[in-house]
Amino acid sequence: MTTDTRPKEVAVQVDMEGAEFTIAGVAKGAGMIHPNLATMLCLIATDASVSADFLQAALQKAVDCSFNMISIDGDTSPSDSVFLLANAMAGNKPIDFDNGEAFQEALNAVCVHLAKSVAQDGEGATKLIEVMVEGAEDQAGARRAARTIVSSPLVKTAMHGNDPNWGRIVAALGRSGAEVKENKLDVYLNDVCVMKQGSPTPFGKEEMRLALSNSDSVLIRLCLNLGNGKATAWGCDLSEEYVNINSSYST
Amino acid sequence: MTTDTRPKEVAVQVDMEGAEFTIAGVAKGAGMIHPNLATMLCLIATDASVSADFLQAALQKAVDCSFNMISIDGDTSPSDSVFLLANAMAGNKPIDFDNGEAFQEALNAVCVHLAKSVAQDGEGATKLIEVMVEGAEDQAGARRAARTIVSSPLVKTAMHGNDPNWGRIVAALGRSGAEVKENKLDVYLNDVCVMKQGSPTPFGKEEMRLALSNSDSVLIRLCLNLGNGKATAWGCDLSEEYVNINSSYST
Numbered sequence: 021m022t023t024d025t026r027p028k029e030v031a032v033q034v035d036m037e038g039a040e041f042t043i044a045g046v047a048k049g050a051g052m053i054h055p056n057l058a059t060m061l062c063l064i065a066t067d068a069s070v071s072a073d074f075l076q077a078a079l080q081k082a083v084d085c086s087f088n089m090i091s092i093d094g095d096t097s098p099s100d101s102v103f104l105l106a107n108a109m110a111g112n113k114p115i116d117f118d119n120g121e122a123f124q125e126a127l128n129a130v131c132v133h134l135a136k137s138v139a140q141d142g143e144g145a146t147k148l149i150e151v152m153v154e155g156a157e158d159q160a161g162a163r164r165a166a167r168t169i170v171s172s173p174l175v176k177t178a179m180h181g182n183d184p185n186w187g188r189i190v191a192a193l194g195r196s197g198a199e200v201k202e203n204k205l206d207v208y209l210n211d212v213c214v215m216k217q218g219s220p221t222p223f224g225k226e227e228m229r230l231a232l233s234n235s236d237s238v239l240i241r242l243c244l245n246l247g248n249g250k251a252t253a254w255g256c257d258l259s260e261e262y263v264n265i266n267s268s269y270s271t
Numbered sequence: 272m273t274t275d276t277r278p279k280e281v282a283v284q285v286d287m288e289g290a291e292f293t294i295a296g297v298a299k300g301a302g303m304i305h306p307n308l309a310t311m312l313c314l315i316a317t318d319a320s321v322s323a324d325f326l327q328a329a330l331q332k333a334v335d336c337s338f339n340m341i342s343i344d345g346d347t348s349p350s351d352s353v354f355l356l357a358n359a360m361a362g363n364k365p366i367d368f369d370n371g372e373a374f375q376e377a378l379n380a381v382c383v384h385l386a387k388s389v390a391q392d393g394e395g396a397t398k399l400i401e402v403m404v405e406g407a408e409d410q411a412g413a414r415r416a417a418r419t420i421v422s423s424p425l426v427k428t429a430m431h432g433n434d435p436n437w438g439r440i441v442a443a444l445g446r447s448g449a450e451v452k453e454n455k456l457d458v459y460l461n462d463v464c465v466m467k468q469g470s471p472t473p474f475g476k477e478e479m480r481l482a483l484s485n486s487d488s489v490l491i492r493l494c495l496n497l498g499n500g501k502a503t504a505w506g507c508d509l510s511e512e513y514v515n516i517n518s519s520y521s522t
Contacts (some may be wrong), residue, residue, distance in 0.1 A: 073364030082389075090475040093421075093424045093425065094345065094423070094424055171345075172345075172346055173344045173345055173346055173424075173513075173517070174344065174346045174517060176516035177513075177514055178517070178518065180514065181517070181519055183518070188346075190345065193348070195346075230368040250512060257518075258514055258518075259514060259518075260511035260514045260515060262424075262428075262514070263428055263431065263509055263511045263513070263514060264511060266424070266425060266428035266429070266430030266432070267428040267429065267431040267434070267509075267510075268432055
């Protein structure tokens with residue numbers, strides 16, 4: 021751990037036709053985090069028997085919906101790495117493309133858990149921000165929208181200030197490049213609808229502020245109502261402490 | 272002015288074959304500034320006689336090397352605008368594509384001055400950061416490199432801490448997408464060489480820290496030594512005050 025404040029680790033056990041295997045992982049990283057698998061390190065190990073080709077493909081899939089969907093500060097490190105090792109000690113029927121579903125699901129769960137832990141432990145962070153985009157025209161648009169919103173300094177500072185500022189969320193969506201039809205857009209903050217079909221809805225702002233200030237996470241959900249594309253991204257608020265850490269830390 | 276701390280204005284006078292014309296401009300904006308002409312407003316007026324087609328083309332050129340090359344926080348506003356009005360009261364020979372060089376040069380100067388003023392007055396900023404990229408393979412790469420470096424939170428916090436941290440500069444260059452050959456790269460901070468052909472050079476770090484802390488601007492210059500592409504981008508440091516302004520300012 022460097023500027024990390026806590027260890028990040030997880031393990032998932034899977035029973036596959038009687039043979040039980042485990043996937044366990046550890047990760048580190050709290051700054052320079054905007055992976056494009058590139059100072060984040062993650063090691064995952066499993067005792068499952070898995071074909072080498074499927075192992076690589078499954079890891080790529082898991083990374084795309086986890087580590088490649090987090091951002092702490094928008095700065096990609098030159099040395100982010102995720103390693104996955106498998107030693108086949110579980111004695112299961114070898115896993116390959118034709119029977120890899122349970123393995124993929126467990127691996128995704130491990131990667132998403134670790135990625136969220138990294139985002140939550142961002143330098144100076146007080147809150148995990150989860151941005152869920154649904155109903156996008158396509159998945160690429162959903163990913164771009166989720167990642168742009170979670171990376172926006174103005175969204176991050178608003179969340180730091182416990183401000184349910186849907187304007188900043190929608191402005192980031194607008195510049196993301198994803199297809200948006202304003203009159204179809206619904207926005208939810210912690211499951212409270214703050215925008216319906218492009219128009220702000222009345223909601224208890226002071227109540228929402230209180231709820232945000234009492235929580236170490238916030239869920240921002242956008243329904244674009246255009247198609248089936250969906251994606252989730254994770255990040256954290258931007259605090260004075262982030263600036264303090266990175267302006268006084270010299271290498 | 273909203274969070275602006277000072278007015279931004281400039282005027283340039285040009286003598287064109289005996290007839291003198293003036294280009295004058297004012298701009299506002301201090302946050303949500305990462306124009307992709309898109310809360311920045313800029314009004315420019317001239318008494319020159321100029322053809323409408325050339326006026327639009329000249330403004331696009333001027334904006335590309337000025338407002339589209341500044342970033343305060345990476346958040347594009349939905350309402351950035353630059354207006355240019357010409358009333359032909361100067362009585363000059365009408366300016367068009369075939370004789371517009373002096374007008375273009377003056378317009379560029381007005382736009383660059385205003386764009387730098389906006390960057391320098393960034394919310395919470397204590398320093399103007401100028402990033403000059405030379406010798407890129409092409410101009411698109413040079414623009415991308417300059418803009419990525421000037422937008423990097425880690426470069427911005429390093430400059431806030433008066434830390435001559437070439438590592439963060441080079442890391443941002445690396446993720447910019449511009450073609451880079453490490454062993455050809457030279458980096459200068461305020462004209463002091465800190466990296467030569469990809470290797471760090473010995474320089475007085477404490478002296479440099481002192482110089483940075485005594486100045487309200489810093490020049491980061493990179494020579495990629497690959498081609499003729501060059502571009503300059505402007506931004507500002509990232510301070511605790513930026514976070515404070517944007518987490519307590521609710522709309």
